[in-house]
Amino acid sequence: MSSISNQPSPPLAVEMHDIVIRFPGVLANDHVNLTLKRGEIHALLGENGAGKSTLMNSLAGLYKPVSGVIKVNGEVVNFNSPRDAISKGIGMVYQHFMLVPTQTVTENILLGLKEPRFFVNLSIYNKKIQALQEQFGLRVDPSAQIWQLSVGEQQRVEILKTLYRGANILILDEPTAVLAPQEIDDLMKTMRRLVEQDKSILFITHKLNEVTAVADRLTVLRKGKVTAEGIGIEGVTREKLAELMVGRKIIFQVDKKSQKPGEVVLEVKNVSALNNKGFPALKNVSINLHQGEILGFAGIAGNGQSELAEVITGLRSCSGSIKINGKQVANQPPGKSIDIGVSHIPEDRTGVGTAPNMSITENTIMKNYDQEPIGNRWKINFTSAREYATRLKDKYEILAPSISTQARKLSGGNLQKLILAREISCCPSLMVAVQPTRGLDVGAIEAIQNLLLEQRENGTAILLISEELEELLSLCDRIAVIYEGELMGVVEAADANLTNIGLMMTGSMRSQA
Amino acid sequence: MNLEIILHAGLATGTILLFAAIGEIFAERAGVMNLGVEGMMLLGAMAGFSTSLATQNAWLGLIMAIFAGGILSLAHGLVTIHFQADQVVSGLSLTFLGTGLALVLGEGLTGQNPPLIPNVSLPILASIPFLGSVFFTNHSILVYVGYLFIPLTWYYIYKTRPGMHLRAVGEKPSAADTLGINVYRVRYFYVFVGGCLAGLAGATISLSVSPGWYSSQTTSGQGWIAVAIVIFAQWNPVRAAVGGYLFGMLRRFILDLQGPALLFGFQNPIFMNHNLSFFLQMTPFLLTIVALVWGSQAAMRKRLGSPAALGIPYIRGERGL
Numbered sequence: 001m002s003s004i005s006n007q008p009s010p011p012l013a014v015e016m017h018d019i020v021i022r023f024p025g026v027l028a029n030d031h032v033n034l035t036l037k038r039g040e041i042h043a044l045l046g047e048n049g050a051g052k053s054t055l056m057n058s059l060a061g062l063y064k065p066v067s068g069v070i071k072v073n074g075e076v077v078n079f080n081s082p083r084d085a086i087s088k089g090i091g092m093v094y095q096h097f098m099l100v101p102t103q104t105v106t107e108n109i110l111l112g113l114k115e116p117r118f119f120v121n122l123s124i125y126n127k128k129i130q131a132l133q134e135q136f137g138l139r140v141d142p143s144a145q146i147w148q149l150s151v152g153e154q155q156r157v158e159i160l161k162t163l164y165r166g167a168n169i170l171i172l173d174e175p176t177a178v179l180a181p182q183e184i185d186d187l188m189k190t191m192r193r194l195v196e197q198d199k200s201i202l203f204i205t206h207k208l209n210e211v212t213a214v215a216d217r218l219t220v221l222r223k224g225k226v227t228a229e230g231i232g233i234e235g236v237t238r239e240k241l242a243e244l245m246v247g248r249k250i251i252f253q254v255d256k257k258s259q260k261p262g263e264v265v266l267e268v269k270n271v272s273a274l275n276n277k278g279f280p281a282l283k284n285v286s287i288n289l290h291q292g293e294i295l296g297f298a299g300i301a302g303n304g305q306s307e308l309a310e311v312i313t314g315l316r317s318c319s320g321s322i323k324i325n326g327k328q329v330a331n332q333p334p335g336k337s338i339d340i341g342v343s344h345i346p347e348d349r350t351g352v353g354t355a356p357n358m359s360i361t362e363n364t365i366m367k368n369y370d371q372e373p374i375g376n377r378w379k380i381n382f383t384s385a386r387e388y389a390t391r392l393k394d395k396y397e398i399l400a401p402s403i404s405t406q407a408r409k410l411s412g413g414n415l416q417k418l419i420l421a422r423e424i425s426c427c428p429s430l431m432v433a434v435q436p437t438r439g440l441d442v443g444a445i446e447a448i449q450n451l452l453l454e455q456r457e458n459g460t461a462i463l464l465i466s467e468e469l470e471e472l473l474s475l476c477d478r479i480a481v482i483y484e485g486e487l488m489g490v491v492e493a494a495d496a497n498l499t500n501i502g503l504m505m506t507g508s509m510r511s512q513a
Numbered sequence: 514m515n516l517e518i519i520l521h522a523g524l525a526t527g528t529i530l531l532f533a534a535i536g537e538i539f540a541e542r543a544g545v546m547n548l549g550v551e552g553m554m555l556l557g558a559m560a561g562f563s564t565s566l567a568t569q570n571a572w573l574g575l576i577m578a579i580f581a582g583g584i585l586s587l588a589h590g591l592v593t594i595h596f597q598a599d600q601v602v603s604g605l606s607l608t609f610l611g612t613g614l615a616l617v618l619g620e621g622l623t624g625q626n627p628p629l630i631p632n633v634s635l636p637i638l639a640s641i642p643f644l645g646s647v648f649f650t651n652h653s654i655l656v657y658v659g660y661l662f663i664p665l666t667w668y669y670i671y672k673t674r675p676g677m678h679l680r681a682v683g684e685k686p687s688a689a690d691t692l693g694i695n696v697y698r699v700r701y702f703y704v705f706v707g708g709c710l711a712g713l714a715g716a717t718i719s720l721s722v723s724p725g726w727y728s729s730q731t732t733s734g735q736g737w738i739a740v741a742i743v744i745f746a747q748w749n750p751v752r753a754a755v756g757g758y759l760f761g762m763l764r765r766f767i768l769d770l771q772g773p774a775l776l777f778g779f780q781n782p783i784f785m786n787h788n789l790s791f792f793l794q795m796t797p798f799l800l801t802i803v804a805l806v807w808g809s810q811a812a813m814r815k816r817l818g819s820p821a822a823l824g825i826p827y828i829r830g831e832r833g834l
Contacts, residue, residue: 062691062829083693098688100681101821110674111681112692118673161692277815 011074013038013169013200014059014090019068021054028054029065030224036169041191041201042230043211046221047245047441048412052204053095055221056171059202060092061085072169083112091162095173095204097154101147105129105140109161132163137193150506151300152183159190170194172203176210180300181469181502188214206245206441208238220244246442254449254474257457261477262291265430265461266312271320271330272485273307281307282318283485289430289461294452296476296493297465299505304485305465306347309434312463313337313344324430338367343423345433347465349412353419356408360400361389363407363418367426396421397447413444420451431455434465449475469501483507519769520647523762528659529717530757533739535666535750536710540586542670542748543703544683544822547589548604550711551736552611557582557715558731559619565720566627575630575716582712583705585611590704594697597826608736612729622726630654630721653721655713659754666750679703683820686827696827711736734798741801744808747818760797767793 014036021029028051036042046052057063059070061079070077072088079085085092099108106125110116116125126142133139138156146154155175162170172191176184191201191214205211211218212233220228220241227244243249266289275281281304289295297305310316312324314334322330329337346352354363365385369375373384389403396417400410407415416436423431433452437445452475456462466472472479473493481488481504488504489511491497503509533550540547547553560581565574585607592603630653638649648660670676678699681689686696719731738760746752770776771783771790783789807813814823 060691081693082691086693092691094691096687098685098691100685100688102684102818103677103680107677107681108688111677111689112694116674118675120672120674120677 010038012036012071013073014202015069015071015074016055016059017069017071019055019058019070020066021051021058021063022066023054027224029058031068032221032224032226033229034219034226035230036200036202037217038200039195039198040216041195041203041214043215043218043233044202044204044221045206045208045211045218045241045245047206047443048439049223049441050221050245051224052221053173056092056173056202056204059085060090060171086165086167089166089168090171091159091165091167091169092171093155093158093162093173093175095175095177097158099146099154099157102145104143104145105149105157105160106142108146108157109164113165129160129164132160136160136163136190136197138163138190150183151178152180152186155179155183155187156190159194168199170199170201172201174204174206176205176207178301178467180505181498182506184210208241211241212236212238222247242442248443254453256453256475259292259457261293262459264288264290265325266463267321267323268312269321269323271308271311271318271322273311273316273318275304275307281485282311284320285482285485285487287480287487287490289463291461292456292459293478294456294462294464294476296472296479297463297482298469298472298479298501299467299482301467303482303505305482306434307485308482309344309346309432309463309465312430312432313342338427341427341429343427343431345416345419345423345431345436347434347438349415349419350408354407354415357406360393360398360403360405360407360410360418361385364389364392364422364425367422392418392421392425396451411444413440413447416440416444416448417451420448424451424455428455428458428460431460431462432465433462435467436464437466437468437471445471469498473498481505481511515769517643517647519762519765521650521652522765523758524648525652525656525722525761526764527754527758527761528653528656529714529722529735530739530742530760531659531662531714531754532710532717533714533736534742534746534753534757535662536707536714537739537743538666538670538746538748538750538753539679539703539710540707541743541823542679542683542820543700544686544820544825544827545590545593545700545704545707546600546604546824547586547607547704547707548601548740549586549589549607549611549736550707550739551732551734552608552615553582553585553708553711554611554715554718554736554739555615555729555732556585556611557712558719559615559622559715559726560712561716562625562627562719562726563619563622565629566622566625569628571628571630571720574627574720575713578712578716578720579709580712582715583709585614586704586708586711587701589708590701593826594700594704597828600824600826616728619726619728623728625726627720629724630716632721633657653717655717655721663751663754670750680820683822686822687829690827690829700827711739714739734801737805738797738801741804741808744804744814744817744819748820763797767796 012035016034019029019032032055044052058065061082061084077088106122106129109129110125129142138160140153140156175187195201215233217230217232219230222245268285268287271282271285273282299305307316311318312322314329314332314337317331324340324342327340350356365374369380374381374388386403393403398414398417400414437448452462464476473496476493478490479493479496480490481501483505500509533554537550557578561574561578564577565571589603589607592598593600632651632653634651635649639645678694682696682699690696719726742753742756745756773781774784775781
């Protein structure tokens with residue numbers, strides 16, 4: 001791949017020059033430059049809100065830059081819609097898949113195309129798509145409906161969709177965020193195979209190890225500005241990249257003290273539950289959790305983790321027994337688990353975790369508004385509520401103009417700190433944290449992880465549900481792996497084997513523990 | 514009580530529900546729920562009736578009815594697609610608007626006798642024993658149009674390119690958008706198609722199946738039954754047609770039940786008993802209410818296979834759908 005630089009330079013696949021993109025009140029891209037050579041894999045790094053996706057969306061024709069020039073294969077282009085970008089050979093695979101779940105693979109690939117004109121004979125197109133699959137080694141049954149496919153397979157459909165449209169330049173927006181470790185390996189193989197067949201790939205990520213594994217060059221964005229433009233990956237370290245992304249040094253090693261877990265806090269026995277569609281989401285799950293212990297739940301999204309958090313916090317009915325400090329909480333109202341001291345860091349921060357239109361003060365007192373000194377029979381004492389909120393805001397370093405700022409105006413990291421502040425302060429015995437660092441940037445992740453460890457030292461039992469294996473390995477004492485609602489095994493984090501966890505996450509292995 | 518008559522009449526009145534329900538299926542498949550079916554039907558019934566009266570041409574009346582329903586539905590499109598307002602509120606308002614307009618403009622039409630859509634029997638087919646006399650004898654031309662409608666709309670939705678696009682827009686508009694399908698245009702188009710078919714359903718009443726203008730009694734709530742059928746039918750036109758015909762037959766059966774003094778040799782409890790017969794006449798609407806309440810639960814809709822983006826305005830760039 002490094003041989004590319006020795007050849008006489010062919011026109012660049014993509015050249016973005018001086019791009020400015022503005023949203024109301026935000027300068028998303030501030031004079032950004034980016035080049036993509038033919039046949040290379042170029043990584044685009046940055047924190048959330050750094051403007052990576054915005055920049056890529058402008059290349060895919062979804063947004064229009066205020067100023068700047070975009071050249072594709074040496075030709076100046078001016079995209080007004082995704083269709084224009086597609087016609088120039090640009091294909092984007094979005095982070096949230098753009099697939100119609102109830103249609104087949106072939107139907108999804110054909111959507112929006114001029115051909116077929118009217119009558120759709122799927123069997124002809126199934127064959128065409130099979131041929132395309134052979135060429136690029138992207139295997140998936142063309143007549144399967146999308147909802148039947150695994151996330152990895154769905155991603156292959158997305159890539160096939162762009163290839164069927166003749167894309168030469170592929171943009172992958174955080175393609176590994178949703179994948180299991182084995183699937184990530186497959187994706188990287190696919191990316192290399194595509195590049196061998198003269199495709200060029202732009203690949204957005206904030207996972208630093210992936211960059212070094214697969215990319216040829218990289219560009220880093222911070223707050224809409226380029227901090228490293230098209231540098232080669234040789235000699236670039238994780239620490240250096242993190243500093244370019246965040247603007248300060250990041251310590252990757254979390255400081256987990258070794259300590260003995262205490263008494264059993266949570267006792268889950270033979271719990272089964274249905275999901276929102278009425279299908280079994282949890283099947284006979286039994287597990288214990290102790291004081292001062294972090295128990296991680298690994299699994300690919302949608303394998304029952306959310307439902308588990310909901311049955312424990314009283315948001316979903318179930319069969320079986322759930323005891324917290326010896327008290328039965330299964331099928332009890334959420335108020336009961338709050339009283340026992342269960343805190344909940346929900347997956348959905350704006351829908352469940354906070355009331356976005358209410359102030360920081362109102363959001364912090366949501367679980368203790370009825371207790372002295374904030375609650376006084378039927379009144380709320382706002383003076384003490386404000387004092388309380390100010391104290392939490394300072395202690396947890398929530399960055400906001402004031403405590404009367406609406407929660408929805410906070411950044412993701414600060415919103416999460418607000419939720420943690422409220423939960424830690426009210427309910428100390430058990431914490432159920434669902435994806436607490438998802439979508440946060442490196443700096444905020446560091447802060448949240450340290451808060452969780454601090455709680456562990458204080459003796460809280462923590463149930464941590466996460467899709468980030470690295471996070472689980474560094475924070476947890478034990479890791480349970482869940483697949484299709486079944487517990488595949490529980491391993492000690494200290495001697496956990498990443499491959500085995502990955503196999504359990506995809507249901508191909510079961511450990512006896 | 515005659516089975517042949519019940520089936521025959523059921524097919525005729527079922528055609529009304531068939532048109533309205535299939536129209537609503539088109540709109541809902543594109544992601545727009547239109548609860549204004551009753552209003553659009555009534556306006557269509559009025560427009561068809563009065564145009565036929567004025568021009569002495571039933572076919573012109575039919576065209577006018579389709580047009581009126583379609584135009585009225587565009588108001589719903591504007592409010593829900595362009596201004597992204599709540600579809601339920603807008604749809605209910607549309608029923609009031611349509612009903613109000615129809616009653617005002619239809620003032621004085623009662624008792625008039627415009628030309629109607631003719632009834633015909635199909636040669637050869639009509640001579641099949643029993644089935645011929647039920648399906649192909651002395652039916653309105655619109656009933657036969659309804660027969661053709663069932664396979665054609667099914668084929669269109671599941672087997673053609675525009676049908677594929679229609680389903681994609683109702684299931685995952687953002688996916689359609691990124692592939693260059695104009696979500697707004699598709700939604701406007703199918704809301705309009707839904708309105709046109711509701712108008713046609715209205716004219717099927719006033720110019721054909723039970724001709725005449727009886728103000729709001731003309732449609733007498735059949736628009737709501739059509740909305741319920743869409744849920745029962747799981748957004749499938751073939752099931753909607755079957756549902757429409759069954760409802761039609763049920764209504765006729767209830768009507769006929771009140772006639773004879775003796776039923777199978779026993780005293781008929783409904784004969785001359787107004788309370789009981791009113792109650793029986795109410796049952797189709799009771800079923801409708803049950804269906805609407807049942808089908809309005811999000812979880813239930815999902816299980817029935819409702820289009821995933823139904824009821825959600827599409828805004829480009831918003832996460833989720």
